[in-house]
Structures are given as C-alpha cells and as structure tokens.
Amino acid sequence: EIVLTQSPGTLSLSPGERATLSCRASQSVSNSYLAWYQQKPGQAPRLLMYRVSSRATGIPDRFSGSGSGTDFTLTISRLEPEDSAVYYCQQYGGSPLYTFGRGTKLEI
Amino acid sequence: EVQLVESGGGLVQPGGSLRLSCAASGFTFTTFPVTWVRQAPGKGLEYVSGIGTAGSTSYGTSLEGRFTISRDTSKNILYLQMTSLRVEDTAIYYCAKIFASGSPYFDHWGQGILVTVSS
Numbered sequence: 001e002i003v004l005t006q007s008p009g010t011l012s013l014s015p016g017e018r019a020t021l022s023c024r025a026s027q028s029v030s031n032s033y034l035a036w037y038q039q040k041p042g043q044a045p046r047l048l049m050y051r052v053s054s055r056a057t058g059i060p061d062r063f064s065g066s067g068s069g070t071d072f073t074l075t076i077s078r079l080e081p082e083d084s085a086v087y088y089c090q091q092y093g094g095s096p097l098y099t100f101g102r103g104t105k106l107e108i
Numbered sequence: 109e110v111q112l113v114e115s116g117g118g119l120v121q122p123g124g125s126l127r128l129s130c131a132a133s134g135f136t137f138t139t140f141p142v143t144w145v146r147q148a149p150g151k152g153l154e155y156v157s158g159i160g161t162a163g164s165t166s167y168g169t170s171l172e173g174r175f176t177i178s179r180d181t182s183k184n185i186l187y188l189q190m191t192s193l194r195v196e197d198t199a200i201y202y203c204a205k206i207f208a209s210g211s212p213y214f215d216h217w218g219q220g221i222l223v224t225v226s227s
Contacts, residue, residue, distance in 0.1 A: 035213040035214075037153075037214070044202055044217035044218065044219060044220055045153065045202075045214070045217055047207075047214060050211065050213040050215075051211070051213075056215065088152065088153055090153075092212035092213075095169075096167070096168040097155065097158065098143075098145075098155040098168075099155065100152055100155070101152070102152045103152050
C-alpha cells in the first residue's frame, strides 16, 4: 500500500498570504496519478487538482500543484477566508487502488 | 449535469447488514467507473470499493470480503451490500464518479449517507 503523509497537520495563515501544503508518498506515484481535494465542514470533497498540476473545472488559478515521484505540493496564493477547509491528497496505483492522505486543515 | 444521490443508510447493530444505493444521472456506468468512499466521524477519506466500465471490481483494505459492490446499468444505480458490519464501519459513505478511465480521480461526489453501527 502506498501511504501518503501530509504536512503540516494544521496551517493557520492570514488572508492574502500563501499556503504551501505537502504530500509525501511512501513509494513513487506512477504516471503522476496524484490529486488534491478540498473539503469544507458538512460537505463532500471537491476535486481541486489532478495529474499533479491540472486544475479541475472552475478552480481558480490561485491554486497550483507541483511535484513528482514521492513529493508533491499544493500551493494556494492570495488566501481568502473561503479557502478554510481540509485538503487531502490522493494517489492511484497498487493495492488498494486508491489511497488518501490524512489531510491538512487550513485555517484562515 | 452529473448527479449522485445516495440512500439506504441508517442505524444497524453490529453483525447486521445494510445495502446502500446510489442513483446516478448525467452519465452512464458503462462510460465512467464509479466508487464508494467513506469517512468515519472526524476522520479522513478511505476508498471502499469501485466498479469499472466493464464491470470489474476492486476493494479497499480491511473489508475482508464483507462488502460487495454491484450496479444496475439499466437503471444507472450503484449498490454496496455490507454484511457483518462492525462499529468501525460507522461512517459517511460517498458515491463518487471517476473522472474517466485512465484518469483515476474522483470528480463528482454525492452528498453522502450516514451509516451508524451500534448496539
């Protein structure tokens, strides 16, 4: 099983600042099958980024993804209060097919 | 517009069974894979099971053959049969569509349905 470790657990920042969220895999993630999701309280997760750096439909360009192999980063620039949420990374491959990180809580 | 609506959740005793349903619209199961993902209270996301466009199935770990995924392509309804339920199966269960075959990301989610396993 590919284990995804996200850091930090909680990140507290102010509006206008930039957030950097990390996701480290226990093995290399094949074919860049790495995605990021945003989940707000009481809501289902929402796909933000896929294939490491492609933004999902409707996601503003303040969100960007980077990385390769085992180290990946989600960057959110010009933070807004509505960005407060838990962010999860997800990879595909191996057994089980899909695994998620434990999440980073972002407080604005 | 893609929509996923789960039903069938509720309270069940340990050792009991429950069948979840997910009614999908805006796409067909023969074109896009669909999955179940769960989230225990206050915890993270966990892959439960998925079914591909041709009907192949996969399961997450720690299920030990207790869960079975199936689909009715004529009605576009996804099912999750859960047996021998344990307290640790308590979670919100989400139905989620896969972006596309070859793009293994969850691009649409249902609102989720709560399953509580308790005596």
